[in-house]
Amino acid sequence: MNRCLTIKLVYVAQRNKTPMNYAALTLPLTRIAVSAGAAIMKIYNDVPLAKLKNDGSPVTAADEAAEKIILTGLMEHAPKIPVVSEEHEASHCMKVPKRFFLVDPLDGTKEFLKHDGSGSFTVNIALIEEGVPVLGVVYAPALDRLFAGTVDGGATETVKGVCSSVSIRAVPPSGPVAVASCSHRDNQTDEWLDKHEICNTVSIGSSLKFCLLACGEADIYPRFGPTMEWDTAAGDAVLRAAGGLVSTPDNRPFLYGKPAFRNGPFIAQGHAQAQ
Numbered sequence: 001m002n003r004c005l006t007i008k009l010v011y012v013a014q015r016n017k018t019p020m021n022y023a024a025l026t027l028p029l030t031r032i033a034v035s036a037g038a039a040i041m042k043i044y045n046d047v048p049l050a051k052l053k054n055d056g057s058p059v060t061a062a063d064e065a066a067e068k069i070i071l072t073g074l075m076e077h078a079p080k081i082p083v084v085s086e087e088h089e090a091s092h093c094m095k096v097p098k099r100f101f102l103v104d105p106l107d108g109t110k111e112f113l114k115h116d117g118s119g120s121f122t123v124n125i126a127l128i129e130e131g132v133p134v135l136g137v138v139y140a141p142a143l144d145r146l147f148a149g150t151v152d153g154g155a156t157e158t159v160k161g162v163c164s165s166v167s168i169r170a171v172p173p174s175g176p177v178a179v180a181s182c183s184h185r186d187n188q189t190d191e192w193l194d195k196h197e198i199c200n201t202v203s204i205g206s207s208l209k210f211c212l213l214a215c216g217e218a219d220i221y222p223r224f225g226p227t228m229e230w231d232t233a234a235g236d237a238v239l240r241a242a243g244g245l246v247s248t249p250d251n252r253p254f255l256y257g258k259p260a261f262r263n264g265p266f267i268a269q270g271h272a273q274a275q
Contacts (some may be wrong), residue, residue, distance in 0.1 A: 014130035020099075022135045022150035025078065025127070029137045030148055032073035033123045036066035037141030040106055040123070044115070044142065051263075058109050063087050066105035066123060069255035074125075081127070084261060086230045098255035102126045102133075104230040108206030119143040120205035126233035131255035138207050147211045149241025155214050168243045168270030174218035175201060177211040188224040188265075192249075199250055210235025213270045218226025221268040224249075229261040236268070244270045 043062040051059060067087045073075055078101070085103040106112060108121035127135040134151040142197075149155035159164045177200045178193055182243030198201065202218055204248040209230070217248045233256055236246050246254045246268045254266050 010017060020127075020129075021268035022127070023153050024149060026135060026137065026148050026153075028073070028077040029125050029135070030139070032070055032077075032147060033139040034141075035067045035073070036105060036123045037139045039069055039266045040112075041141045044112060049102045058113060058170065059087065059111055060101075060112065061104040061105070061107060062070065062112065064110060067103070069104055070105055070123070070125065074103075082231065086228065098128045099127070099259075101234040102129055102261070104207075104228075104234070107231055108208075113204035116195040120207070122206040122208060122210055122234075124167065124207050124230060124234035126230075126237050128233060128256045131257050133233045133240065133256060135227055135238035136241070138211055138234045138238055140206070145208075145211070147214060147235075147238045151237070151241060153241065154225065155238050155242035157215050158209075166215040166242055167238075168213060169219070170271050171219050175200060177217075179204060179212050179218045179221045181205065181209070181223070181225070189222055192213035192222045192224070207232065207235030210239045210244075210246075213244055213268060214232055214239045216270070219240045219270050222249075222266075223263075223268070224265040227263040229256050229263055232263060232266075239268055239270075242270075244268065 040062040043060065043065065064087060067085055068115055071083060071085065080273060081099055081101055082094060082095065082097050104124040104155055106121060107124045109177065111118060112121040123139040124265050126133050138147040144160055146158040147155065150195040156163050157167050178198045179202050180189055204212065209221045213221060216233055223257045239246065246266055248254055249265050249267055
């Protein structure tokens, strides 16, 4: 039987010290992400406008509508687990708990605003335990691609209602394919790719970069430019569930709950072992 069809429908929030049934939590989180995605698409189809936050990054009504849906849903299904969300600035100052959600209600806002038909923006929901992403849901509403993964249950992709297991691939004979940011690619990334003689690249926005590795459409994602933890946690969880790895460029573990929830450089990979 398809693993996606066997997920339990009931989840009872547990205390941080209690082992959690990640599979049981995955289904309500995917439903929350899909609902948030539907709200995003209503605004996207009206050609949205943006305003700038204090840090200079854009925010739209879609970010705010999606966040409201996600926070309400998480309060219903997991009320005892704290939430750190991009648009909820007060959450950025909390003392990092052992177990918490990291949420980006609209990852890839710049791609969202381009309205170029690429659809490379996502809803990201991740569960972090002891610094490790143990559950992740990534939904690309414009593409209707839904990725989910848990540390103990593998990863899946659902496209137009059809769910299947996904996993990283062996590097093809033609060499590894790298994914890079559409809006934030930098010289350091290009230098790293040149150093490792990786010529084949795919540019895409948002956490879909992790998901392309997870489902075997690419092999490695080097990132040296700035990111926040809510940008990466859900895709990171999906990739790890699919058999991949995320580490620092010097091969140390890549963990969450860092100061100000800010990431340093990282290398996300499937079977590609270019370090």
